Amino acid sequence: MSGNKALRRAAELPDIIRIKGDVPLIRDLTELITPQIAQEMLKHNKANRPVNWKKVEEYADIMSKGEWKLTSQGIIFDNHGELLTGQKRLWAVIYSDTAVYMRVSRGCPADTVRMLDRGEPQSARDLAARETTRKHSPYEISIARGALLLRGIVKPSKDKLADYLIEKKVILSEILSQTKGTKKTRGVLMVLAAISLMDDISSIKLKSCNAESYAKELDSILCPSSAEECWGRGTAFTVAMGQAKKCIERKS
Numbered sequence: 001m002s003g004n005k006a007l008r009r010a011a012e013l014p015d016i017i018r019i020k021g022d023v024p025l026i027r028d029l030t031e032l033i034t035p036q037i038a039q040e041m042l043k044h045n046k047a048n049r050p051v052n053w054k055k056v057e058e059y060a061d062i063m064s065k066g067e068w069k070l071t072s073q074g075i076i077f078d079n080h081g082e083l084l085t086g087q088k089r090l091w092a093v094i095y096s097d098t099a100v101y102m103r104v105s106r107g108c109p110a111d112t113v114r115m116l117d118r119g120e121p122q123s124a125r126d127l128a129a130r131e132t133t134r135k136h137s138p139y140e141i142s143i144a145r146g147a148l149l150l151r152g153i154v155k156p157s158k159d160k161l162a163d164y165l166i167e168k169k170v171i172l173s174e175i176l177s178q179t180k181g182t183k184k185t186r187g188v189l190m191v192l193a194a195i196s197l198m199d200d201i202s203s204i205k206l207k208s209c210n211a212e213s214y215a216k217e218l219d220s221i222l223c224p225s226s227a228e229e230c231w232g233r234g235t236a237f238t239v240a241m242g243q244a245k246k247c248i249e250r251k252s
Helices: 003-011 035-042 053-064 087-096 110-115 124-132 138-150 158-167 169-178 186-196 201-209 211-222 234-250
Strands: 027-033 075-078 083-085 100-108
Touching: 027 035, 027 087, 035 087, 053 087, 083 087, 083 110, 124 138, 124 158, 138 158, 138 169, 138 186, 138 234, 158 169, 169 186, 169 201, 186 201, 186 211, 186 234, 201 211, 211 234
Parallel strands: 075 100
Antiparallel strands: 027 100, 075 083
């Protein structure tokens, strides 16, 4: 094929705008990122923001459990081969000692770095809403925290909280319906967290309606402290949640 024919053939392709130079030629591939490859990629990480190691641990935990998913969000290198974004995921591959598939983009103009990673991170409520297709109240997150503590999860991740909202979506909806108009004090939220672990809907309805009564009993047990003072405070929170569970188990 002559040069002129090749050029005419290229001009018929959707990427002709790239050939003309109006749009950067960014190449995207799905690649298996091993710990060794991640180390090599991080050698080109010279001008990135400080690493969020807490997020690295979160990603590494997901990878170690085999729960990492391939998405369109991936590793990005500029047109000089420098890493623009993806350092946390690469460190997570190393820390988890796990190989995962990721999208890798190469050729992004270096001067576009300020346009990257400007979106707000998804909350647990956002993650859950993608599967339950409904908006979740902030109260549901508080209830989930208390319930997960009773399951032995002291510091749940966003994913754990989202999983609980999804698992208990029907029960949580019922609890909020039964307590509409009830002031959601810390004591009430602790009681509702314990109730959310139940499975019998009729009992859930009855106990939810009496949440304020249970909360008053809880405060009397915790005196001279209160549910408000114990909320989110390590051992005190654990003890208070245990007492909240006992309160709803004692009464019919």
